[in-house]
Amino acid sequence: DIVMTQSPDSLAVSLGERATINCKSSQSVLYSSNNKNYLAWFQQKPGQPPKVLIYWASTRESGVPDRFSGSGSGTDFTLTINSLQAEDVAVYYCQQYFTSPLTFGQGTRLEIK
Amino acid sequence: QVRLQQSGPGLVKPSQALSLTCAISGDSVSGISVAWNWIRQSPSRGLEWLGRTYYRSRWYNDYAVGLQSRITINADTSKNQFSLQLNSVTPEDTAVYYCARGYHMDVWGQGTTVTVSS
Numbered sequence: 001d002i003v004m005t006q007s008p009d010s011l012a013v014s015l016g017e018r019a020t021i022n023c024k025s026s027q028s029v030l031y032s033s034n035n036k037n038y039l040a041w042f043q044q045k046p047g048q049p050p051k052v053l054i055y056w057a058s059t060r061e062s063g064v065p066d067r068f069s070g071s072g073s074g075t076d077f078t079l080t081i082n083s084l085q086a087e088d089v090a091v092y093y094c095q096q097y098f099t100s101p102l103t104f105g106q107g108t109r110l111e112i113k
Numbered sequence: 114q115v116r117l118q119q120s121g122p123g124l125v126k127p128s129q130a131l132s133l134t135c136a137i138s139g140d141s142v143s144g145i146s147v148a149w150n151w152i153r154q155s156p157s158r159g160l161e162w163l164g165r166t167y168y169r170s171r172w173y174n175d176y177a178v179g180l181q182s183r184i185t186i187n188a189d190t191s192k193n194q195f196s197l198q199l200n201s202v203t204p205e206d207t208a209v210y211y212c213a214r215g216y217h218m219d220v221w222g223q224g225t226t227v228t229v230s231s
Contacts (some may be wrong), residue, residue, distance in 0.1 A: 049221035
């Protein structure tokens with residue numbers, strides 16, 4: 001199985017500042033035939049299912065604010081939230097869909113400082 | 114707009130089978146470019162993918178290795194839905210269960226809290 005490891009486990013950022021969450025996979029999720037990274041980022045708020053923010057490592061889902069961005073390739077990925085808003089308080093997960101079994105990171109809890 | 118509506122019991126006795134259904138609107142369970150997943154979430158395990166079903170000229174299933182002996186995911190084209198059956202449950206199967214569409218899971222069901230207890 002591909003193990004997804006996120007850092008940090010929790011993060012406190014001031015409103016209007018930038019939040020950065022990292023995700024490392026135990027093997028590459030880059031498919032060389034199409035040069036796509038099979039990596040998604042999710043946001044989960046209490047009592048709700050996860051919501052996809054980013055897929056193919058850097059493609060923003062429709063309707064997601066442009067302050068959310070994804071980067072990285074191969075085994076190392078980053079979710080960046082610029083100009084943090086109060087509604088961004090949530091737990092964030094990365095997930096690989098390169099191969100079965102699909103696997104998630106352990107989550108990063110983002111709070112307001 | 115695609116919606117997934119989950120149904121099924123919230124309480125299951127140990128050693129019995131857990132059965133959940135996910136009804137699809139706005140898409141087809143037999144669509145050739147999508148897959149239909151079951152995921153669960155618990156404090157001890159986090160988000161855990163359980164398996165998926167998809168149609169590519171015939172039906173395919175992938176299951177989490179540790180559950181292969183207990184899990185079945187089926188599609189019902191007549192009702193445009195798919196289902197999860199998990200046999201011989203224990204308290205460790207207590208979790209919130211979700212269905213979700215696709216490889217990067219762009220649509221989720223509302224979640225069903227399932228408790229395994231006598």
